[in-house]
Amino acid sequence: MRIILAGFGTVGQALAQVLHQDADRIVKAYGFRPQVTTIVDSQGSCSDDAGLDISLALKTKKDYGTVAKYPRKGRRNSDSAHIISNSEAEVVVETTPTNFKDAEPGLSNIKTALANGKHVVTTNKGPLALAMPALLELANHRKRQLRFSGTVGGGTPFLDFAAKCMPGERIIRVRGILNGTTNYILTRMETASLTFERALAEAQKKGYAEKDPTNDVEGLDTAAKIVIIANWVLKKRYSLRNLDITGITKVTQQKLKQAKTSNAKVKLIGRIEESSASIAPEQVPTADPICVPDTLNALTFTTEHAGDITLIGPGAGGERTASAIVRDLVSIRQEYAA
Amino acid sequence: MKFGGTSLANAPRMKNAARIILRYSPKNKIVVVASAVGETTDQLIQIAELAKKGNLQQARKLLSKIQASHLKIARMVAGRGETRELVSRLDQLNSELEQTVEGIAHLRELTSRSRDYLLSFGERLSTPILAATMSAMGLRSRALTGAEAGITTDDNFGEAKPLTEISYHQVHQRLDPLWGRRIIPVVTGFIAATVDGSITTLGRGGSDYTATLLAAALGADEIWIWTDVDGLMTADPRIVKNAIPLPYISFGEALELSYFGAKMMHPRALQPAGQKKIPVRIKNSSRPARSGTLVSASESSNGGKVVKAVSIIRDVGIVTVSGSGMMGAPGVAAKVFQTLGSNNVNVMMISQGSSEATISSVVANREVDRAVRALQLALMGQGYVDRIVAEKDACIIAVVGSGMKGTPGVAARIFTAVAKRKLNVRMVAQGSSEYNVSFVVSHKDGPEAVRAIHEEFNLGR
Numbered sequence: 060m061r062i063i064l065a066g067f068g069t070v071g072q073a074l075a076q077v078l079h080q081d082a083d084r085i086v087k088a089y090g091f092r093p094q095v096t097t098i099v100d101s102q103g104s105c106s107d108d109a110g111l112d113i114s115l116a117l118k119t120k121k122d123y124g125t126v127a128k129y130p131r132k133g134r135r136n137s138d139s140a141h142i143i144s145n146s147e148a149e150v151v152v153e154t155t156p157t158n159f160k161d162a163e164p165g166l167s168n169i170k171t172a173l174a175n176g177k178h179v180v181t182t183n184k185g186p187l188a189l190a191m192p193a194l195l196e197l198a199n200h201r202k203r204q205l206r207f208s209g210t211v212g213g214g215t216p217f218l219d220f221a222a223k224c225m226p227g228e229r230i231i232r233v234r235g236i237l238n239g240t241t242n243y244i245l246t247r248m249e250t251a252s253l254t255f256e257r258a259l260a261e262a263q264k265k266g267y268a269e270k271d272p273t274n275d276v277e278g279l280d281t282a283a284k285i286v287i288i289a290n291w292v293l294k295k296r297y298s299l300r301n302l303d304i305t306g307i308t309k310v311t312q313q314k315l316k317q318a319k320t321s322n323a324k325v326k327l328i329g330r331i332e333e334s335s336a337s338i339a340p341e342q343v344p345t346a347d348p349i350c351v352p353d354t355l356n357a358l359t360f361t362t363e364h365a366g367d368i369t370l371i372g373p374g375a376g377g378e379r380t381a382s383a384i385v386r387d388l389v390s391i392r393q394e395y396a397a
Numbered sequence: 398m399k400f401g402g403t404s405l406a407n408a409p410r411m412k413n414a415a416r417i418i419l420r421y422s423p424k425n426k427i428v429v430v431a432s433a434v435g436e437t438t439d440q441l442i443q444i445a446e447l448a449k450k451g452n453l454q455q456a457r458k459l460l461s462k463i464q465a466s467h468l469k470i471a472r473m474v475a476g477r478g479e480t481r482e483l484v485s486r487l488d489q490l491n492s493e494l495e496q497t498v499e500g501i502a503h504l505r506e507l508t509s510r511s512r513d514y515l516l517s518f519g520e521r522l523s524t525p526i527l528a529a530t531m532s533a534m535g536l537r538s539r540a541l542t543g544a545e546a547g548i549t550t551d552d553n554f555g556e557a558k559p560l561t562e563i564s565y566h567q568v569h570q571r572l573d574p575l576w577g578r579r580i581i582p583v584v585t586g587f588i589a590a591t592v593d594g595s596i597t598t599l600g601r602g603g604s605d606y607t608a609t610l611l612a613a614a615l616g617a618d619e620i621w622i623w624t625d626v627d628g629l630m631t632a633d634p635r636i637v638k639n640a641i642p643l644p645y646i647s648f649g650e651a652l653e654l655s656y657f658g659a660k661m662m663h664p665r666a667l668q669p670a671g672q673k674k675i676p677v678r679i680k681n682s683s684r685p686a687r688s689g690t691l692v693s694a695s696e697s698s699n700g701g702k703v704v705k706a707v708s709i710i711r712d713v714g715i716v717t718v719s720g721s722g723m724m725g726a727p728g729v730a731a732k733v734f735q736t737l738g739s740n741n742v743n744v745m746m747i748s749q750g751s752s753e754a755t756i757s758s759v760v761a762n763r764e765v766d767r768a769v770r771a772l773q774l775a776l777m778g779q780g781y782v783d784r785i786v787a788e789k790d791a792c793i794i795a796v797v798g799s800g801m802k803g804t805p806g807v808a809a810r811i812f813t814a815v816a817k818r819k820l821n822v823r824m825v826a827q828g829s830s831e832y833n834v835s836f837v838v839s840h841k842d843g844p845e846a847v848r849a850i851h852e853e854f855n856l857g858r
Contacts, residue, residue, distance in 0.1 A: 174592045193566035197592065200551060200560055296562075 060093050060392060061108075061148035063177075065139045065168045066155035067100040067120060070182050070209070073377035074152065074384050079113040081385070091392045093385075096148050099139040103127020106134070108147070139164055140171040150391060152384060153181040159279050159299060162186040173197045173205065178395075180387040182209035182380050188283035188299045191290045204394060206387035207291075211237065211284045214379035215372030216386075217358050221292040225362065230293060232361040234330035237284040239354030239374045240268045240275040241307050241327045245340075246352045249315050249324060255308060267354060277306035278327060278338040285329040285336050297336055305339040318342045324350055399430040399586060399608035403625040404682040405523055406435035408473035415474075415530040417623065417685050418581065422536060426576055428615065429538075429583045430608040431527050433519025434470065437463060438587075441516050448501040456498050464491045467522050474526060476533035483529045487522060494518045509554035513588075513598045517542070520585030520604070528583040538581045543599075543607055544590030546582060547571045547614070552591045556600030559589065559610055561669070568614035584611065602666035609662075609677070613669035620675055622662065623682040628690030629654065629661055631706045631856040636844045639857035643705060644688065647696040650705060650797050651677075653833040657708045657795035667692070696799045703800035703807055704854040707847050713745060714765035714789040715824060715837060718772060719755040722781030729781060730756055733772065740771040746793060746826050746835060757824055759837060762789050791823060792843035795835040796850055802831040812836075814853035820846050 062078075064071050078085075078093050086092045094110040102125035105111060111129070119129045127133045136142065143151055151172035155165045162185035169186050172179045174197065181187070186194060187207060198205040211217050221230060236242050240262055247258040259276065262268035274280045282304045289295040307327050318325050323342040326349070330337055343350045348369040349357040356374030361367050373379060398421075400414045411434075418429060432438075440459055447456040467487055475483045497515050501507055524540040531538040547567030550557035575582050586604020589597050599606045605622060612620045628642040629651075646654070648671040655661040662677070670677050671694070680689035723729045730749065733756055737744055746759040760768050765787045776782040801807045808827070811834055815822060824837040838846050851857060 190566045192562035196560050196562040200563075200592065 060091050060150060060388065061096045061110075062093055062388075063097040063099070063143055063146055063148045063151045063172075064095055065099050065143070065151055065153045065164075066183070067098050067116075067126060068154065068156065069377040070380045070384075071098070071100075071152075071154040072117060072120065073381040074154070075113050075117060077378070077381045077385060085385075085389075089389050089392055093388055097142060097146055098126045098129075099137060099142055100125050100127075101137060103133060103135045103137050104139075104142055105129035105132045106142075106146075107132050140167045143168060143171045143177070144175050148177065150178045150180065150388065152388075153179060153183050153186075154384075155183055157183050157185040157274065157280075157283070159185055159188060159274065159283065162189045166190060169194055169205070170197065173201050173203055176201055176203060178204045178206075178391045180206045180209075180384050180391070182207070182384065184210045184280065184283035184287065187290075188279075188286045191286060191298065192296045195290070204391050206391065207287065208387050209380040209383035211287055212356055212358070212370075213373060213375045214382050215356060215370060215374060216383075217356075217370055218288065218291055219386075220370055221288070221360055225360070225365075228365055229363040230360050231363055232330070232332055233285075233288055233293070233358065234328055234361075235349045235358030235369075236326055236351060236356055237329050237358065237374065238275055238278075238281045238327060239356060240272070241278075241281070242351070242356075243267050243354045244276070245307060245310065245315075245325055245327065248310070248312070249319075252312065254312070255310060276308055278304045279306075281327060281329045282338045285331060285338060289331050289336055293331060295331070295336075301336065303335075303337040303339070305337075307340050310340050314340075322346075326350065398427055398621045398623060399604055400432065400527070400682065401604065401622070401624045402432040402435050402437070404623050405431060405527060408470045410682070411470055411474050411527060411530050414527060414623065414682060415534050415536070417682065418531060419534050419536055420685075422581065427581050428572060428611050428617075429527065429531075429581060430586045430604055430611065431520060431523050431583060432586045432604040434467060434523045434526070437519040437522070438516060441519055444498055445501065445507055445512055445515050448498045449505060449507040451502055451505050453499065453502040456502065457495075460495060460498060463494075463522075467491075467526065471526050471529065474530040474533060476529070479529055479532060483525060486525050490518060490522055510595060513554045513557075514596045516598055517585070517588040517596045520588055524583045524585050531581065531583070536581055537579055538583050539575060540583045540585075541571075542585045542590075542596075543588045544594065544596065545571065546584045546611065548589040548607065548610060549592055550589045550597045550599070552595065552597065554595075554597055557589060557591070557597035559599070559606075560592075561610070561613075563592075564589075564610060565614040568611055572611075572615065599665075602663035605662045605666035606669075609666055609669040609675070612675050613673045616673070617675055620670055620677045622677060622679045623685075624679060625681065625683070626679075627681045627684065627687055628679045629692075629706065632847055632851050633709065636709070636847050637851045637857070640851065641857060642687075643690050645691050645693065645695075646705060647799055648692060648694060649696070649832050650799055651692045653795065653797045654706060654708055657710055657793065657797070657833070657835065662692075702854060702856070703798050703804045704796055704850070704856065705798040705800075706796075706856070707850045707854075708795050708797070709843050709847050710745065710793040710795070711840065711843060712762040713759050713791050713793055713837070714762050714787055715757050715759055715791055716765060716768045716772065716785070716787050717755055717757040718776065718782055718785050720781050720783035721754055722783070723756075724754055726781045729776075732776060733758070736771050736775040737768055740767055742768045742771070746824070746837070748824050748826050759791070759793060759824065765789055788823070790840040791837050792840055793835055793837055794843065794846045794850070795833055797833045799832050801834065808834055810853055811850060814849040815846050818845055818849050820849070 165183040166186040244258040528538040528540040586607040632640040674694040676693040820842040
């Protein structure tokens with residue numbers, strides 16, 4: 060299996076590392092050797108049909124900030140869509156940074172890959188949030204797989220749980236906490252009586268929040284995950300445009316105290332109901348299983364017959380997301396070997 | 398707004414279309430969909446056939462006719478400053494068209510892919526002319542092909558199926574920015590492209606389909622189909638003198654009517670509108686003040702009338718398979734329809750005696766002989782089918798109206814009215830939607846049957 064890695068940030072590097080370390084185990088257990096033949100980052104690319112030397116690629120990235128400096132096989136060319144359409148690799152792993160305005164370059168990368176008959180694994184939520192029904196249709200039309208386990212819950216298999224473990228059951232409603240950053244901020248605001256700004260600064264210092272925290276604190280990241288769950292699990296054709304989104308920037312100490320008097324906490328909750336979906340800060344009773352602290356994620360599926368089922372787990376992190384990508388690569392391999 | 402070929406057939410009509418757009422543009426966001434000018438598509442089909450036979454001379458003759466008529470319109474409609482640009486764009490398209498025809502003639506081969514490419518020139522020539530007409534009146538506009546507007550299909554050339562989700566997504570991406578700059582997109586009807594960018598045509602449903610797809614993508618409030626009639630009529634006015642336009646019908650009724658040959662949108666074209674519940678208004682471009690027919694999701698009454706319209710399909714025949722051995726023999730019906738299907742015979746109506754001794758199918762006259770031969774080959778001599786007979790020159794009469802659902806006695810009224818005029822009914826079927834009762838009479842009895850029903854249900858007023 061030849062792989063193009065589009066995006067070589069935290070997740071991309073973690074994946075390269077995992078594939079490098081686990082190559083022998085994967086061959087033994089699943090009968091295929093995932094081989095990275097091309098890496099594209101924002102400043103350049105490197106390519107070797109015989110498979111790139113992963114340690115060398117990681118070192119080059121660390122030393123120069125781009126794989127363009129990869130010895131002999133590095134280029135200044137970072138036009139990922141062009142590189143994808145001219146490559147013979149079977150799979151594109153798309154890990155470029157998420158943006159919710161036009162979802163580029165991820166959206167073009169995924170479209171080009173599917174149009175050229177390549178399978179896609181993505182951890183980038185932007186393209187799915189804006190165009191998930193279209194991308195699934197394209198994959199289906201080209202008879203290729205589009206996988207995205209890493210987009211929701213990182214290593215915690217929220218998506219696979221609902222799609223694979225509950226056949227025959229009808230999921231009526233989904234609600235929960237899908238963003239670790241905001242959950243950390245809200246937890247700190249409550250336990251240490253910090254203002255929103257102070258708690259955010261602390262989260263940034265700890266590496267939980269990005270320098271530009273907009274996507275997290277404005278609720279967009281949660282919204283994107285809700286879109287993905289709605290499309291994939293509940294077969295509702297939502298995109299970001301269809302949702303009501305409120306972030307946590309307006310949450311005050313007063314609101315937290317109000318919640319406390321009724322034995323509840325304020326949490327950023329994403330929910331999908333029968334005919335609507337929304338993201339907003341809500342009071343959640345402390346006894347509710349989704350009332351989890353710190354960077355944890357928690358999601359409750361309300362089913363018709365089996366009642367409420369809640370999954371709790373860590374929601375992000377480079378290595379955890381890389382593990383989700385490997386899971387996807389294995390299922391691509393299994394389906395097209397079958 | 399979609400303009401059909403007759404609404405764009407010459408310079409005055411082209412200007413008329415632009416005036417209509419101008420009139421509605423201040424208060425509405427409009428996307429225009431244009432068909433090919435007049436009979437251009439039919440001419441292109443002829444050219445394709447000529448070229449395939451290697452008759453390049455005849456093909457060129459027709460080609461220059463197309464070129465001349467488009468240039469003539471272009472010179473009359475474009476604004477002073479823009480004629481040159483428009484003419485050079487048409488010249489470029491024309492030389493591309495010539496090369497295509499030559500290519501086909503040299504190879505003597507017309508694949509469905511090259512046929513779609515050739516047919517696309519009809520709309521690709523008409524849209525820049527309409528766009529130029531609009532800008533001569535001070536409207537900002539831009540001519541786009543269906544592919545440029547974002548419509549993507551599978552690669553079933555000749556009757557390509559849109560990939561709706563991809564198309565909806567791309568249409569937003571491409572047209573929203575134009576609207577943002579107050580530019581009216583003028584999109585080629587009928588043509589689209591595959592994921593790789595090869596030109597396809599949407600086949601049956603054509604330009605109307607383009608209009609409903611764009612409307613569904615953009616969440617339009619209404620779809621207006623500009624044509625050369627005042628809307629859908631209660632019956633063919635050449636048969637029934639006092640036939641009148643229908644003010645309202647539902648999507649369900651429209652589907653039945655279009656299936657049964659009314660001059661109406663193809664069911665495929667209605668689908669995106671029906672799904673997203675976008676009302677479709679059919680209007681006459683030479684009498685734009687008239688309200689036309691509104692096709693919508695509501696099944697509102699029509700002044701308490703149970704029947705709304707009656708239509709006729711002529712030139713059909715009945716093929717009957719019979720045999721006492723068919724009774725209780727499983728799979729005979731399946732064999733009949735499988736045989737017809739694999740011989741490309743389109744079955745319009747079916748009836749089976751409950752004794753199972755006969756199965757009758759209505760097919761087009763020109764397909765009757767083929768159907769009989771195929772059925773004989775497949776079914777005779779195996780013990781259960783004794784006879785396969787055909788009657789040609791019949792017609793289907795379809796009576797349509799949602800009010801028929803749950804109203805007792807409608808069928809009785811229909812057949813009494815027909816019987817009173819001594820017309821012989823050969824075959825009967827009722828759609829399970831209960832929107833429609835259809836039956837078959839002989840060719841010469843057809844018009845009289847239509848008049849009988851029109852009168853019985855008082856459709857003329």
